[in-house]
Amino acid sequence: MHGTPHIVSDVMTHTVAAIGSGATFKEIVRLMQDWKVSALPAIEGEGRVIGVVSEADLLPKEEFRDSDPDRYTQLRRLSDLSKAGAVTAKELMTSPALTVHPDTTLAQAARTMARAKVKRLPVVDAVGLLEGVVSRADLLKVFLRADEEIAEEVRREIVSYLFPPPNSNVRTEVRDGVVRLVGRVRDTSLVPVAARLVRAVEGVVDVEFDLTRHGNPTDAPAGVTENEPRGTASP
Template structure:
């Protein structure tokens, strides 16, 4: 049984479609279309990720096809106007790229995606070389863990750690990712802790806490 939080390397896609700085604009579009992806890492020397090209980086060429906006809009969108004239991935890319390491927890990767407004992240090693990519759908893979695995982790990481052995009087059941904790415990004060720790187990959808304990006892 796995202990500790899941990390990016557990769920990332290792087969990466990437481009170099000199990749022509149309080849970038073709790759996105062929592989049904919305962004590509841009690699420099030794496979280091130096930028990212997304669909949003490609759109200015179409948006400004009929001409440039007024002067005020130009000042507000200098970067987009430059991308409208881009010919290569190096001209298009956003740099420096937002990346994560394989050891980054899934929770932290999710926070980075939300904070930076991105749908996926390149995964790099300590030298910045590409190792894979991780997307929003990858982070949701923990919810595919089977109920038996989740039951074992909640039993081991929550019940056995919080309450003295034997803890056979505490029942742990998981159905469709929803865990039920039932039975009696030595201290009512630990019940909220047990509920919080169970909820933190990756793959748990909800917690139904039906534990009872004597107030004042440990």
């Protein structure tokens, strides 16, 4: 019933900078500056991704440049101290690289980034060859969808199934990504279901309801819990 979700290949950057394992520290810094990126995939052979070098991997060299860390710091930050003395991508990179495939959904990619606390992910094919990079900014592109495009998908994929006429008469309004369903429905118990489905539509910021129930006016309104949609579903 639901529309096909956007996937990484819809938003990723195809032309990307990459480094070999032998790239020097200064070459890496210069490439990051030139491409205005915070991380670079490290590749070998025909383009197989073997690791990633990020700004976080480079910073220890500056942090420990003029310091003599005590024993506790040495034990606690052994990896950072090792990178402070590194001079090539092979010594600096995080390996194996955390990657995604082109057919990964944007929601899955966002969860991967959030859990790993990274800003960019290399996109690789089935054998690990680099195809592009997807960033946090790329994942937010779905929120640029036109309001009318979102409204049409909600009408077609959700409202027409859950609240079909003539038993229901629901109008779909969208403004700045906020969806509002207004009208009369036969079964307000479906409102929480509609809320979950509407929120799953890409580009939706929030959903609100102003729905009343057809039929017996003495029927109790559908329950809308604290975590369910804002708005009213009155008898």
